[in-house]
Amino acid sequence: MIKKILKILVQIAIIYLIYTAGNFISSAVKNYIVIPGNIIGMVILLILLSTNVLKLSVIEETGNFMLKYMGFFFVPLTVGLMNSYSLIRESILQVVVILFVSCVLVMFVSSKVTDVLISYRERNKSNG
Structure with a gap:
C-alpha cells in the first residue's frame, strides 16, 4: 500500500x-x-x-x-463562463461559431494523426 x-x-x-x-x-x-x-x-x-x-x-x-x-477539471471553466456570460453576450454567435469550427478541426486533425500513427505501427509490425 x-x-x-x-x-x-x-x-x-x-x-x-x-x-x-x-x-x-x-x-x-x-x-x-x-x-x-x-x-x-x-x-x-x-x-x-x-x-x-x-x-x-x-x-x-x-x-x-x-x-x-x-x-471534472472543466467544472471551474464552465462556472466561470456562466459567471461572465454578460461579457460575451454581444458576441455569442461568433463564440459559438469559433467553438464549432475549432471542435470540428480538432476532431479532423486528431483522426488524421491517429490514421497516420496506426498505419505507421502496422508498417513497422509487418517489416519487423
Missing part, C-alpha cells in the same frame, strides 16, 4: 515538474510570444515520451486517472 502511494506521488511529482517547467518557459518568453505554460508543458511531455527519455509506464497510472476524470 505504501509502495503504491509513493509510486503515485512520484508520478504526480513528475507531471507537476513538467508543468512547472512549461510555466517557467512561458514566463521567460512572454515578451516575444505568448504561449500558455500548460501547452508548453504538454509539448515537453510529448517530446520526453516520444524520445523515450520518459517511459510511459513511469506516469501511466496517474495519467490514466487524470484522463478518466478530465470532465
Whole structure:
C-alpha cells in the first residue's frame, strides 16, 4: 500500500515538474510570444515520451486517472463562463461559431494523426 502511494506521488511529482517547467518557459518568453505554460508543458511531455527519455509506464497510472476524470477539471471553466456570460453576450454567435469550427478541426486533425500513427505501427509490425 505504501509502495503504491509513493509510486503515485512520484508520478504526480513528475507531471507537476513538467508543468512547472512549461510555466517557467512561458514566463521567460512572454515578451516575444505568448504561449500558455500548460501547452508548453504538454509539448515537453510529448517530446520526453516520444524520445523515450520518459517511459510511459513511469506516469501511466496517474495519467490514466487524470484522463478518466478530465470532465471534472472543466467544472471551474464552465462556472466561470456562466459567471461572465454578460461579457460575451454581444458576441455569442461568433463564440459559438469559433467553438464549432475549432471542435470540428480538432476532431479532423486528431483522426488524421491517429490514421497516420496506426498505419505507421502496422508498417513497422509487418517489416519487423
